Amino acid sequence: MTTPSLETRDLTIRFGGHVAVNRVSAAFRPGELTAIVGPNGAGKTTYFNLISGQLAASSGQVLKDGTDLTGMAPSTRARHGIGRAFQLTNLFPALSVLENIRLAVQARAGEGWRILRPVGRFGHLTEAAERFLEATRLTHLAHQPAAALPHGDQRKLEVALLMAMEPDIYMFDEPTAGMSLDHAPDVLDLIATIKTDPAKTVLLVEHKMDVIRALADRIIVLHNGELLADGPPAEIMDSQVVRDVYLGTATEETA
């Protein structure tokens, strides 16, 4: 089995007396997409926040390729290859779609996020940005201001920005939430494409069972902040304890 790219060890956070994530230990490997599921309030988003650094752990560790990231800021974790899709936070709304992606490519290339650059001197960055535009099927919108895009295309742009940062770990939290039926397949196709790269590790918080069935190599179930189950999709979906706490009701709600 390949070495884990990402690992959490006894990862825990308390909010006052409430333990939102309770000693969660899990290892994630390159070439694997893990769906993280669980009922509302199970701790999925909090677990993501602990991995990407938006929240500081009360105890436990987050390791990336064996390096302890636990005390690091989100930006430092990003430099270590943790990539999380966020709605619009990294976007420059007045700049074009292409310029936004070019800036992400530039940041990845170590050139920083400076906007005022003579474009001609960075032709190679623009070419790279155009490749990500094509990959995400946004080429026809290249010169639109990011803020003018409809919601579904903005979500695609977020994925394009994430891809342009070339992280080792991709983290998606309900990537098709609030999306129309015509846009959701595009974003899911992108995630499926990312997953074909054997060097990438993908974590996906998701409620929709059809999405999980289509994409997951493995499922982790959180319940009351604890890791309840971890295994191949068929095994997890068949397990009685999991059906009782989550899948049984969730299938009815979402299938």
Ligand SMILES: Nc1ncnc2c1ncn2[C@@H]1O[C@H](COP(=O)(O)OP(=O)(O)OP(=O)(O)O)[C@@H](O)[C@H]1O
């Ligand atoms: N900043 C916070 N302060 C206090 N409690 C919090 C905070 N963030 C999360 N919680 C609590 O931690 C628990 C886990 O929340 P979290 O959002 O991680 O669940 P979730 O599994 O992502 O749920 P959902 O599927 O509804 O998004 C909840 O009880 C929530 O109220």
